[in-house]
Amino acid sequence: MKRVGKPVFFIVALLILFLTYSATFGIKGKNGDNSTTYIKGVSDIRWGIDINGGVEATFSPATSKKATKEQIDSAKSIIEVRLTTNHITDYELYSDYNNDRIIVRFPWKNDEKTFDPESAIKELSATAMLTFRAGDEYTTVTTGSDGQPVYKTPKGETASNIILTGSDIKSAKSEMYQDQTTGKATYQVGLELTESGTKKFAEATEKMQGEIISIWMDDVRISNPRVNEVITDGKCSIQGNFTAAEASSLANKITAGALPFKLTTTNFSTISPTLGSSSLHAMLIAGIIAFAIICVFMLVQFRLPGFIAIIALLGQIALSFAAVSGYFPFIQSFTLTLPGIAGIILSIGMGVDANIITACRIKEELWAGKTLDGAIQKGDDNSFWAIFDGNITVVIVGVILMAVFGPTNILSMLFGASTTGSIYSFGYTLLIGIVGNFLFGVTATRLMTKSISGFKFARNKWLYGGAAE
Structure with missing residues (x-):
């Protein structure tokens, strides 16, 4: 032996x-008044509806105009992406085309204390809209739960000049590539745009080479990449020394913001655990x-x-x-x-x-x-x-x-x-x-x-x- x-x-x-x-x-650990989780434990596990109960919510378009079947299916698909990217697999999701409704049932968060269904559905960001804006001007800076700065409320040209919206994004995914300078493998977010998005983005990148196009979810900035070249084929990447988790998180946020219209919550209730x-x-x-x-x-x-x-x-x-x-x-x-x-x-x-x-x-x-x-x-x-x-x-x-x-x-x-x-x-x-x-x-x-x-x-x-x- x-x-x-x-x-x-x-x-x-x-x-x-x-x-x-x-x-x-x-x-x-503690970062000032904020508690920071370095490694998650059993207390961070999200339990299913059968064990911990959950929420039932009904979403409808925030418009009086009748939604098409394709739009409802698109919105349902985005909500499903938001659920699965958060690894919420114990869910139910239904479409009601006649009444322009999407009904979803999902479990409480692992650290839920108030069990308030109205607050819980915000985790899905049902009303959040994604925008790509010129520049990087913001109004306020706060500190997130992880101790990192959070930039809020675009102002100036950033507020007025919207280049793309979520509906212009076809797909976003985390990708690995080799840095030509260091030779190390690192991560980026690859984007593919729709036909209309490709045209708008080509015009914007031609005018804004060397400048920043910031990405916002409602009034919160989630990224601020700089334009390095003109992009005419509708395919580009966001680079920034991302870790695998950071690249995946940003890709998920971009994908989750591609709603065809804003959604409002018309009804919500709690579900008792079995x-x-x-x-x-x-x-x-x-x-x-x-x-x-x-x-x-x-x-x-x-x-x-x-x-x-x-x-x-x-x-x-x-x-x-x-x-x-x-x-x-x-x-x-x-x-x-x-x-x-x-x-x-x-x-x-x-x-x-x-x-x-x-x-x-x-x-x-x-x-x-x-x-x-x-x-x-x-x-x-x-x-x-x-x-x-x-x-x-x-x-x-x-x-x-x-x-x-x-x-x-x-x-x-x-x-x-x-x-x-x-x-x-x-x-x-x-x-x-x-x-x-x-x-x-x-x-x-x-x-x-x-x-x-x-x-x-x-x-x-x-x-x-x-x-x-």
Whole structure:
């Protein structure tokens, strides 16, 4: 067996424990009077309607003119984009063409305290309109919740000279490109304009080379790029040393502002949860008790490999919650429904199974007369494909559930948006859990086992299930 350095056990274990702590509690700080979240934890998870309840809102065009079916569909599509870009998958969205209405149901925010439906629907920015304006003149500057300045209310030429509106934007997406100066990979926002937008933008960029065209959502500036060249083909990019998260956020804001008309909220109400927070609390207690029982079983039955398996399981659980809370900057927060919790539980069960298979194989090799190093290596080799075959089939199922039951697909028409969103949540958490199983239950477990076996106190075969020495 190829030995793994002794410090590896402690390094891997400490990294897993840090992930577990930070993914559970998050890391927050104070910037003056403002609270800043550096790393999101479990408290930042947005729970689904079935657990936390939510809001029902009805949107209508802010005009007396009859809207066309195409306009209603366009507005509905933009609202759906706003929901999905915020990873709100547990929603229902309907169109009423006869009465010019769009009806949406979605869960409360994770930190909701007032449970005011009128305030909650502002998260969708239903009345926000996107504009590209000449110059970068503003009236006031305030400080946002993240401590960064927020520029509000255009003035002067910026207020009067509107170059493009949201309806002129065909698409906006985050893109990676290589900086020609530094050679480093960085991010930008790629824009594609409509036919009318292309013509207007070509005229503006020809006149404003070297000047700023600022981008506003209602009266809040969201970007202020400078024109570097004349753009005549309707395709351009916004560059500014963006991170992946910043580029994605800006692209989402631009896309979300492309409404064909302003919307007003004509009706809103609250939705009661089918389970409620008390059920969530009960599930939490049950989960802690179940995990404690699993830990005792693994320690008694498998001794040292069982102890290592417990550490690996903590990492897998932490990764599952980190993937839905917004812990990673490149993965936004995700609506966690009851089926989503079921996906996490199922994947944890498969993680336990993977560790048991490996521990049993090592134990069998020891009783067959192998040396400790030989038993660990042979046990790892013999168990890998059994674990791989069992997990890869679940990966395929998870991918299919996400692809087929995603927020927008043909099955949404057959089963309804709420059903597909719930199934999508199950597929997502199941897939993340299996990825965590390979990362922690297979890779991390084996590194820690080979590493700790190099210590003299851990060379006794009894610790691995063999005969006492």
